[in-house]
Amino acid sequence: MEQVGEVTFHSIGSTSVWIVMIAYFAVVMLFGSYFGRYTRSTTDFFFGGRRFSWWLITMSIVATGVGSHSFVKYSAKGFEHGLSSTMTYINDWFFVPFFLFGWLPIVVYSKVRSIPEYFEKRFSPSSRFIATMLLLLYMIGYIGIGFLTLGKAMIPLLPPEMFGLPVTLMSVIIVIAVITGAYITFGGQTAVIFTDLLQGFILLFAGLLLFAVGIGYLGGFQTFWDLLPMSWRMPLANFNSPPDFNFAGIFWQDGIAGSIGFLFMNQGLLMRFMACKSVNEGRKAAAINILFVLPISAIVVGNAGWLGKAVSVASPDIVNPASSPDQIFVVVANIILNNPIIFGFVMAALTAALMSTVDTLINATSAIFVNDVYRPIKGFVSKKIASKKDTEKRELGVARIASIGITTLGVLAVIPFDSFPTVYEAHGYFHSTLTPPLVVAIFLGVFWKKFTPAAVITTFLGGVALMLLGAKYPGVLIAPFDHGIQLNPDHPYTYIRALYNIIVCATVAVLAAWTTGLQHKFVRWVRHLPNTSMIMAVLTSLLSIIYTVVIASFFVNFGTVSSIFVLIAISIVLVPLVVSYYVVGYDVETHTKGLVASSIQDARRFFKGSEPNDREGQKVEVHYKLDDSTDDMIRFSKNDMKAMEAEPGDLVYLCDKRKYLGGLKSIHSVYGEAHDEDGIVYINTDQLKSGIFVEGKTLIAEKEL
Amino acid sequence: MPFTHTWLPYIYLYVVGGLLFLVGVIVVVKSGSLDLKKSYHRTWLTVLFFGLIWFMVMHALWNMAALEILSLRSSVILWLIFMIGSLGFGYLKFVRKERS
Numbered sequence: 036m037e038q039v040g041e042v043t044f045h046s047i048g049s050t051s052v053w054i055v056m057i058a059y060f061a062v063v064m065l066f067g068s069y070f071g072r073y074t075r076s077t078t079d080f081f082f083g084g085r086r087f088s089w090w091l092i093t094m095s096i097v098a099t100g101v102g103s104h105s106f107v108k109y110s111a112k113g114f115e116h117g118l119s120s121t122m123t124y125i126n127d128w129f130f131v132p133f134f135l136f137g138w139l140p141i142v143v144y145s146k147v148r149s150i151p152e153y154f155e156k157r158f159s160p161s162s163r164f165i166a167t168m169l170l171l172l173y174m175i176g177y178i179g180i181g182f183l184t185l186g187k188a189m190i191p192l193l194p195p196e197m198f199g200l201p202v203t204l205m206s207v208i209i210v211i212a213v214i215t216g217a218y219i220t221f222g223g224q225t226a227v228i229f230t231d232l233l234q235g236f237i238l239l240f241a242g243l244l245l246f247a248v249g250i251g252y253l254g255g256f257q258t259f260w261d262l263l264p265m266s267w268r269m270p271l272a273n274f275n276s277p278p279d280f281n282f283a284g285i286f287w288q289d290g291i292a293g294s295i296g297f298l299f300m301n302q303g304l305l306m307r308f309m310a311c312k313s314v315n316e317g318r319k320a321a322a323i324n325i326l327f328v329l330p331i332s333a334i335v336v337g338n339a340g341w342l343g344k345a346v347s348v349a350s351p352d353i354v355n356p357a358s359s360p361d362q363i364f365v366v367v368a369n370i371i372l373n374n375p376i377i378f379g380f381v382m383a384a385l386t387a388a389l390m391s392t393v394d395t396l397i398n399a400t401s402a403i404f405v406n407d408v409y410r411p412i413k414g415f416v417s418k419k420i421a422s423k424k425d426t427e428k429r430e431l432g433v434a435r436i437a438s439i440g441i442t443t444l445g446v447l448a449v450i451p452f453d454s455f456p457t458v459y460e461a462h463g464y465f466h467s468t469l470t471p472p473l474v475v476a477i478f479l480g481v482f483w484k485k486f487t488p489a490a491v492i493t494t495f496l497g498g499v500a501l502m503l504l505g506a507k508y509p510g511v512l513i514a515p516f517d518h519g520i521q522l523n524p525d526h527p528y529t530y531i532r533a534l535y536n537i538i539v540c541a542t543v544a545v546l547a548a549w550t551t552g553l554q555h556k557f558v559r560w561v562r563h564l565p566n567t568s569m570i571m572a573v574l575t576s577l578l579s580i581i582y583t584v585v586i587a588s589f590f591v592n593f594g595t596v597s598s599i600f601v602l603i604a605i606s607i608v609l610v611p612l613v614v615s616y617y618v619v620g621y622d623v624e625t626h627t628k629g630l631v632a633s634s635i636q637d638a639r640r641f642f643k644g645s646e647p648n649d650r651e652g653q654k655v656e657v658h659y660k661l662d663d664s665t666d667d668m669i670r671f672s673k674n675d676m677k678a679m680e681a682e683p684g685d686l687v688y689l690c691d692k693r694k695y696l697g698g699l700k701s702i703h704s705v706y707g708e709a710h711d712e713d714g715i716v717y718i719n720t721d722q723l724k725s726g727i728f729v730e731g732k733t734l735i736a737e738k739e740l
Numbered sequence: 741m742p743f744t745h746t747w748l749p750y751i752y753l754y755v756v757g758g759l760l761f762l763v764g765v766i767v768v769v770k771s772g773s774l775d776l777k778k779s780y781h782r783t784w785l786t787v788l789f790f791g792l793i794w795f796m797v798m799h800a801l802w803n804m805a806a807l808e809i810l811s812l813r814s815s816v817i818l819w820l821i822f823m824i825g826s827l828g829f830g831y832l833k834f835v836r837k838e839r840s
Contacts, residue, residue, distance in 0.1 A: 118806075125798070128791045129757040132764035135784070136773040260812055265741060268806035270799050271749035273742075282749035290757065318784065326791055330798070482767055633771040649778065 052192065055379025060387055086690075087310050089319035091697030096307055096324050097235030097332060104184035104392075105336040106242070106385050108459040110367070111360035113340020115457075116280050117267025120340060124333035125270070126290035127297070127325050134298045135318045137481050137632040142305055143314050144638035145629050150300060150477070151407040157480050157630045158488040159618045160411070165495045166473065167407040173300070173469045174400040175441060179448025180462050181393035182208045186449070187458060188385060191365040204453065212446050214390070234388045241384045242335025249342035249371045253349065262345040275519040279460055283518035284530025288467040292533040296470040299477050302399050303392075312688055312698050313739055343367040360457050397438055397445070404437040405430050460529050467533030468506070472498045475540040479548070484627050488618045489554055489611035490547035497547075497607040498540035500582065503589045504603060505535050508596045547611045554615040561616065574613055581606045639740060643686055647740045652680030654737040656692065657716040659728055668707030670717040671736065676709045679738045683708055686739040689716065691732055702726040703739065741807065750803055754796055761792055790826065797822050 113120035147153045150170055155163035186208040193202045200206070253259045260268065272282040297304065298321075311317040343363045347354040358366055365382070372378045409430070455461035476494050479486040505512040509527035513535040520531050528535075561567055581602050588594045629638035639647045655675045662670075669689060671679070681687065683706050690701035702718075702725050710717065716736060718726075728734065765788060768774040775781050798819065805815035 118802075125795060126753065126757065128795055129761045130764060131791060132761065132768050132774070132788055135788075136768035137771075140773065257812065265806060265808070266745060269745060270802040270806070271753065272745075274744035274748045274752070276744075283752065286749075286753060286756070290753070291760075315780070322787060322791065326794060482771075631771075632768060632773045635771070635773045651779070 049375050051375035052379035052382060055376055056383040056386065059380065059383030085310060085703060086312050086698045086701045087316075088694070088697040089311065089316045089323065091232060092307050092311050092317070092320040093324045093328060094235040095232045096304065096320065097239060097328055104180055104389065104458055104462065105332070106339070106364050107184045107188055107361055108457065108462060109333070109336040110338075110340035110343070110364035111457045112280060112459050113337035114343045114358070114360050114363040115340070116272060117263060117269065117344065118337070118341060119267075119269055119272040119280075119282075120337040121330075121333035122271050122282070123285060123289040123293070124329045124336075126286065127294045127329065129290065130294050130298060131322065131325060133478070133482070135321060136635075138299050138477075139308060139317050139321070140314050140635050141481060141630060141632070141638055143309055143317065144635070144642040146642065149302060149403060149406060150305075150473075151403065153480070153630070154476075154491070157626060158491050159621060161614070161618060162488050162491045162495075163407065164411070165492060166476065167403060169469070169473050169495065170300070170302075170403060171400060171408075173296075173473065174302075174396055174403070175444045176448055176465045176469055178393055178396050178400065178441065178445030179452055180458065180465060181389060181396065182212060182445055183449045183452050183461065184458050185211045185386065185389050185393065187361045188365060188382075188389065191362045192382065205449070208446055208449055211390075212442050234384065234391065237384045238388055239331065239335055241381045242338065243331075244377075245368055245371060245381060246334060246338040246342070249338065249367070252371050253342070253345055259342070259345050262348045263341070264348075267341075267344065275517075276521065278521050278523040278526075279456065279529065281520055281530070284520055284528070284533075285463070287534040287537070288463050288530035288532075292470045292474055292537060293466050295474045295478060296466060299481075300470065300473055302403070303395055306399075312690070312701065312703075339364040339367040342371060346370070393445075397441055400441045401434045401437040404441070405434050409433050409437075455526060455529075460526065464526065464529045464532075467530055467536060468502070471502065471533060471536035471540045475537060475544050479541075479544050480631070482632050483548070484623065484631050484633060485551065486544065486548050487551050487611075487615075487623075488621050489551065489614040490544055492614045493547035493607060493610040494540055494544040496582065496610050497543040497603060498536075500585045500603045500606060501539035501543065502536045503585060504596065504599055505532065505539065507589050507599075511596050543607055546607070550611065551615075554611045557612050558615050571613065571616055574609055578606055578609050578613060581609075643740045645684055648680070648682060648685045648738065650680035652738050653678045654735050655679055655714075657689075657714050657734050657736055658731070659716050659718050659723070659734060660712075661723065662717040662719060664707075664717070664719045666707070667704055667722075669702075669704045669722065670707040670710055672711055672713045672715065673709040674713050675716075675736070676706065679736065681706050681738040687736055688739050689718070689726065689734055689736045691726075691728060692735050693732070700727045700729070706738075746803065746807060750799055753799070754792075758792065761788075790830075794826070 109120045109123075141147075142153070145153070145156065147156060151163045151167040154166040183204075186204045189207050189211065190202065190204060193207065195202055250256050250259055253262065266273075272280055272285065274282050275284075278284075308317040308320065311320055340360070340363055343354050343358070343366065346367070347356040347358075353370060354363075354366065364385075368381050369378050372381060452458075452461035452465065455464065472495050475498065476491050479494075480491065501512075509532065510522055513528045513532050514522065516534045516538065517528060517531050520528065522528060561570055564570060584594070585599060585603060585606075588599050628634055629641045636647075655671070655678050657671065657675065668683075669687065671681075671687075676682075679687075685706045687704055687706050688701065689704065690698055693700075702722050704718075704722060707717075716734065718728075765774070765785070769776065769785075774785065776785065801810070801815045801819050801822075804810040805812050810818070
């Protein structure tokens with residue numbers, strides 16, 4: 036192993052390590068392709084056919100949460116600050132009531148496929164457009180963080196020079212970006228779920244293996260504990276210092292903005308929950324994940340840093356206390372595991388999960404681009420109706436080009452993120468800056484019926500403008516909320532800015548929603564004037580000028596904080612007036628039905644197509660027989676229907692009894708008219724193919740709704 | 741160790757976070773999304789409060805072990821008693837409900 040300078044490392048990876056890594060990649064891809072055969076429709080492709088059990092989804096979520104960038108960033112903070120690196124994994128419970136009984140049932144029952152789609156249904160197409168732009172920025176930023184982490188994880192394995200060229204972070208990231216493009220996700224969501232399931236188990240195993248071997252290496256847990264200084268054993272960081280890792284800032288950035296962002300905005304996570312067989316099963320998956328899996332994950336992702344610190348205290352010659360924090364995971368894993376095959380396996384698990392996450396994000400971002408940008412623009416520009424085949428072919432081409440563009444933007448996003456000392460701080464800054472407007476908009480949209488399209492657009496525009504002003508003058512605007520955290524001039528208020536950003540967005544949102552009556556009065560008044568169109572055109576132009584000035588003032592030094600603030604305040608008054616004038620046809624009752632927490636019953640009615648049947652019945656065991664029906668109904672005996680408390684027309688879930696399959700062999704259907712053969716369900720050949728049921732195997736049926 | 745690193749973060753976390761949690765519970769109950777007339781929704785309400793206590797106890801015992809108020813061994817034993825006790829109690833309730 037060659038140590039370059041004092042803190043960075045190169046050439047840790049031997050040939051055996053690379054062989055193990057390549058073999059691992061091949062096995063994971065083959066595993067994914069095997070489960071690709073369970074994909075039979077677009078619903079299967081994107082949502083896994085809504086069939087899986089909670090435990091399967093819980094484990095597959097591990098790779099989404101742990102696999103992304105966690106090993107590198109939490110090991111870094113574990114090495115710098117100790118066990119308090121776990122706090123971001125153990126502060127997600129506060130928003131669970133909102134998620135389990137607000138957002139999750141709405142997303143499933145209203146059948147929205149993406150967050151922008153929710154914005155269109157709940158508000159207006161213009162809200163969808165702005166939400167799409169913000170979401171694309173968020174996802175491209177996330178891809179950038181993924182690339183940065185991959186680059187930092189790979190650099191220590193590579194020599195300082197290859198083919199006569201220096202190995203730099205950016206060159207490694209560009210090569211990774213090309214390979215990521217080729218790392219195809221086989222077969223859609225079912226394959227992704229099973230690949231992530233495998234990777235989830237492996238990641239947990241690899242992390243716990245490292246911890247167990249590391250504890251043995253140090254001489255036992257008590258020795259490890261005693262080696263750590265007292266402040267390093269604390270589960271929560273110091274309240275307000277140092278600026279790069281403090282409790283108050285991280286609570287608002289991660290516990291609040293991050294938790295809502297992760298639960299409410301993460302399209303990949305939402306798609307996992309939508310793949311659960313029912314809303315209740317999704318609730319179980321989320322609750323078990325947060326209660327049990329995340330605390331274990333916190334140990335898995337951070338322990339390399341803690342072990343590194345303990346070894347550096349005991350033997351500074353083995354782990355240099357000044358080692359680069361972002362490289363500590365690779366350095367400690369190499370020292371402690373001390374075996375190229377096991378080390379190669381751990382590194383392969385880490386990089387494969389990272390690549391899988393980045394790849395999923397690129398696919399999801401490209402899907403959002405096609406669905407929420409290309410299609411609306413295409414529909415607006417050309418009214419020509421093409422055949423389905425031609426449309427799909429063209430959209431596939433657009434998706435491919437979009438993927439290349441998104442990957443390029445993701446690579447470019449690495450440049451600003453790399454200016455931060457660690458990935459953790461880059462990610463913290465990114466989260467506290469980009470999530471608040473969307474988080475506030477989604478949250479108020481779901482829980483506040485009076486939140487209007489005018490209010491949501493004002494939140495996006497006015498909120499972002501005030502956030503820019505805060506970023507420009509942090510010492511004036513963010514300082515009142517800093518909880519005593521010192522301002523670091525290089526990266527001012529990396530985390531606590533989330534509190535300022537949430538407060539300004541929420542304040543703008545509430546003010547705009549509370550003044551809805553006044554906005555409508557203005558619109559009614561202006562419509563009666565002879566020169567309405569001209570007045571509105573002037574107001575719209577004025578708004579454009581104001582926002583141009585605000586954005587320019589962020590990049591170029593002119594104006595004072597008060598003058599720019601006054602301009603933004605004027606825009607916050609004008610935006611809802613202009614939006615209220617142009618957005619016509621918004622009706623509170625229609626646009627909130629089934630889309631806010633207070634109308635979940637409407638959402639359930641919409642999902643079923645009739646009144647839900649909430650009588651609690653039992654599960655019944657049945658065997659299937661084929662009939663030649665062509666409808667989407669399945670038929671049970673009268674006694675079985677009675678045991679399930681089911682009526683014809685209710686929704687039913689039919690699944691192979693073997694629990695370890697996790698719902699892989701199952702279907703959703705509708706109860707048909709009853710027959711007299713107890714223990715028999717009649718299904719048709721399409722349902723047999725979709726459920727992949729095996730003749731002679733017992734099935735379990737339960738009423739869904 | 742200053743108070744800002746011992747108990748202040750813990751108090752802040754569970755006072756501010758706890759308030760947000762309570763607001764969440766009230767909102768979902770008032771909106772009817774968490775319908776306390778349904779038995780499995782009542783179970784969910786118990787799970788929600790159990791989760792909050794779960795993390796509060798975990799952090800409190802960890803803090804005490806770190807500050808050497810309790811030995812590491814005592815903290816781990818207390819944690820195991822709490823974990824096994826609460827999960828066992830939950831399991832027994834589940835079994836009794838299944839039988840009835």
